[in-house]
Amino acid sequence: MRIGELARRCNVSTRALRYYEEQQLLTPGRHPNGYRDYPESAVETVRRIRTLLDAGFNADTIRIVLPCLNGDDVDMCPQVAAAIRDTLHGIDEQLRDLETKRGRITALLAGRQL
Template sequence: MRIGELAERTGISRRLLRYYEEQQLITPGRSFNGYREYQEAHVGRVLQIKGLLDAGLPTRVIGQILPCLDKPRSIYFDDPTPEMVAMLEREHDHLTKRIDCLTRNRDSIADYLETVRGIRAVVESPRRVG
């Protein structure tokens, strides 16, 4: 498939797909005329990259762990360096803090919605005079 179809199927812009290629996160083939050619597997890979970026991981970290994510839950490095372990620990801590913050925000919004819905129900309910 060409870059336009991949962009449409993943919701990722062509420009961002080219950026993923520059960062060596994806590697398309090339057709005889030089056009990028993507395989079906690129759809899942691009969505995986987007999920990792949305989670807050930088592309340099994604580039290091992406080769290990081909199978679910099978992240393994043959010879992790102390620097890589420290970097992954920092990223783990950063994600944990983001998740905590997002959870607090979600819960606050839920509380607010519950209050607003309760007020609206009281205001919209017909009053009975007895």
């Protein structure tokens, strides 16, 4: 299928699909005229990419995790487990930072100094 059809079926922009290709997350074939040609399996691949992005993974981590997804299961090899742990650690850091910011804003609302 061509890029426009894949974009419609996955409810993403063609720009996003080109980005996924640039990040080596999605690899289309090419017609002789240069048009991208995606297999039917690309629909599921894009849905998995979107799910991983929504979960907070970056493209580098998705590149590691994506080949290890098998339906609803993940082949939890040491490299994949480490990548997932690193992402979770980053999210924990962001939560701590947000909690600090929340405390400062709450203090301001209460009329206290920072």
